[in-house]
Amino acid sequence: MTRGASRARWWLVAVASVWLGCKKPEAAPTPVDPLAAKRGRALFQRGKSARGTPLTGFLAPERVELSGEVAACARCHGPSGRGSAEGGVEVPDISPGALGHSRTRAVGELEDRSRPAYTREALLRAITEGLSVSGRTLGVTMPRYVLNAEEKDELLAYLERLGEQPDPGISPTTLTVGAALPLTGRLGPLGQEAAAVVRAVFAEANASGGIFRRKLELVVEDDAATVGAAPLTTDATTRLLERGVLALVASMRRGPLPSDVKLTEEGAPLILPLALNGGTSDADSPVFFLYPDEPSLARLAVQSLARAREPELRRKSLFVVHTGGDTGRAWAEAARDELARRELRPPRELTLPGQSLPLERWATEPPLAVLYSGTPEGLDTLLRALESRNLDVRVLAPASLAIPEVVGHSTGRVHFLYPAGLGERAPDLEDFTAFMKRHDLRPGHTAFQVGAYAAARVLVEALTRAGAEVTRASLTQQLEALRDFDTGVSPPVTFGANQRIGIQGAQLAALDPTTGQLVAVSGWIPLSP
Template sequence: MRSPGVPSVNRGGYPVLLMVLASTWLGCKPASAPEDPEHARRGRMLFQRGQSIRGTPLVGLLAPERVELGGEVAACARCHGPAGRGSTEGGVEVPDITPGALFHSRPRAVGELEDRSRPAYTRDSLLRAITEGRSASGRLLSVAMPRYELDDLARQELLAYLRELGERPDPGVSPTTLTVGAALPLTGRLGPAGREAAAVLRAVFDDVNARGGVFRRRLELVVEDDAVQAPSPRADATERLLERGVLALVGSLRRGPQPSDAKLTREGAPLVLPLALRGGTSDVDSPVFFLYPDEPSLARLAVQWLASNQEPRLRRASLVVAHSGDDAGEAWTRAVKDEMTRRELPPITELVLPRGLPDAWPSRPPVAVLYAGTPEELGPLLRWLEARAPSVLVLAPARLAQPQVIGTSSMQLRFLTPAGLGERAPGLEVFSEFMARHGLEQGHAAFQLGAYAAARVLVEALTRTGAEVTRASLLLQLESLRDFDTGVSPPLTFGVNRRVGVQGGQLATLEPSTGRLVPASEWLPLSP
């Protein structure tokens, strides 16, 4: 996070330090000395994300108060740009720090740079600049330039990367193509759905390529089979794609956290709108961007809605959470408890089914039941409630809106969905025309719609990135998307601290005759 009271201009002095560090490399090693490729790879993470591969954040101190900046805020790419070409940050001109610009003396001033003309750095003057904030010309560098704390290994890694900055393209980038990957099930039970999703991704990219590609580069898709198989020493599909050298991943199937997530983060490779059928959530600095919130977030939304409409009752009566005792149910319950605690509301009653009935049922009717169990247990619970507490509201995730499960129940049953209904429902005319034009038949709708949204978002971010595309620049453009219309979902917005595009949902009822969800509330924004 940005330090309180420190505007973005405080990073404006960082370019001078990078000149210093890069020139130190020149003073310490002959220009012809071979670089360790592993050092350069690790230095890339320092430059682009402000963190070492060992998990240590880049730290700089702002003179004279020595205000600390760390991590992503201090990342070089934030000011200089992912390719190191320079920018203007908070009104301060940030220079080009590619090798062609760094490794030469500057005989005259460039723009409004405080360092102005300077000789080539020697080892001593470079070290003085790092520790004392003085340039090779003897000028006192701007107080906006952090004095960075780098150990010997981090210094070697950053300098190795600066040596090749802007001269070696990121994985998946060539003069004629941009290669992206998708980890999808191509065999097994979900094989048909995975193949349908891959077909949609390719069709979107075919349309882009027919119009000339993205800045004259064709989009190419590589798919690795992500079918669940017996335990194997073989890396998972995401890791295999990273090893093949893709720029980003798009529309991959996501069943939950993966061992390869650490590698995604280390390499800064974006994963754009994975097909997470129960939604998702990410850390603020994660490269994974989701379309919809996960089910625990919907549980929080349910509590927020109940508190806004029935807070007096919530303070007098219990709120029941029913689940099956699995990890998903435990996560749902924790979210409810956390939101109730945050609002200083009474403790909940927890039912673990099926053994929780009737022993744990509260003596007086609860305000509502928040259900996150299996479809098989929902029917018996509804029948039990219908006989004993028919007026109790039941709230459940939309994945459980199955006519064969609910039957003829007359309970006050409402489903939580972030997909958009009524006035929030996306018009699917463009998508339907797209499917017909490419000869694609409707199949597993959730996979096909999710793949279409993912491809649209990726293409938009790549287009905004420009010709000098890198993984880091793609991440920055994804973070900048605001109210983007995918054509198949509510508008999505991302940000530096926001990795879920749609933040909110609606209550809905199930129309038995059609099996469709019908809106039962206005759009409910999800509070942080």
């Protein structure tokens, strides 16, 4: 190196040292609060705060109000915030990489001038006032959100890390799904059979390349304490959420659980639980059921009678008989509410075995029908009493009570509400039978194996539709968009933003006295909202 070059190098080093020494150090970025970001995810993806308050925004200039899921940011900007250009409307990329840098020229038609980088304050102004960082008024399709102080902090915390961390259960190579099933105790064999069916469905999906090159994995937590006779000591659903699963599928349940609150808070969908008594959910519940619960069937029974025999229903009494407990009271309440909604006379309610049946009165003034829900012993008592007096009174009951030993010779007196499809509505189980043989799975508790198969099929379909950038919110949206999906083992499944029961209806069925099998005695009866 020459002496001149050496002096030049010394001079550059000296100048750089002076400049660096005088330069004011940049303030370290404020760390993102993980809890606040988690709560902000609920606002961004589901349009609801962690405290259950719906997100509210207004579309300019008419101030059209949007609330809840339709106001969720992810609805337009996508789960990763990268925007889209579909439907003729360009939605900008709002990920930190896009907003955190200045722009020297416009991109497409999203902005008509260059702009500086967004600061926290500028981003909040865009969200609440509809003004860009350069002062331009944002388009009319961008809601002006109403946020309190907590919601502002939470949404900004999530936006600062948007796209950096995927939802739980998502990795570059796997999608991890959970199931809360009994693996021990009296119901252990049933839970193990259901888990084997779900894993076999996942194995076939993985053999075909997985879901956008991600393999499906199933994690099962033993839920024997919550579905068996033992008292509740553990909550498998909570353990699964703590382990970090994307969603739950084919979990077994008798009814609502305390962990349903955590499912809602996390926004993690539970897809087609093996509900022992059917199911129902609020419009914004994360639980999607295959079949309606018993109170819904009571409503359907009233609707069916009203359609076919409304004049008689206005003159004759309808009796609701049950064996008590929460299930029985819910059955009676549903029938009473449906009658009131149609401005029909309220039903007479009886509880067995505490109250006696008015058989003498029924002999002279037979009721139009009796809606029964409860134990098999209670149904046996009711049918034997009618048989002893040879009373021509129709009994309607859930199909779970279609037990040949209970019905006996009273097959002509009782019709069962059956939502799984009979006759022309009966599913063709040929593919399911071939599936079981391919995976060397023996028939066991067939109803639950079929339910697990349907649940896994629905999950795979919804994940495929959600795309490579799947989130819990986008998975829920795709479940809501499912229409007439063929599970292969049930009538077609349809969900909706306000519909969490996939099969909205049933048929009336009777027990064949020679085969002991249910046969249809009516066409399909749709369940009205």
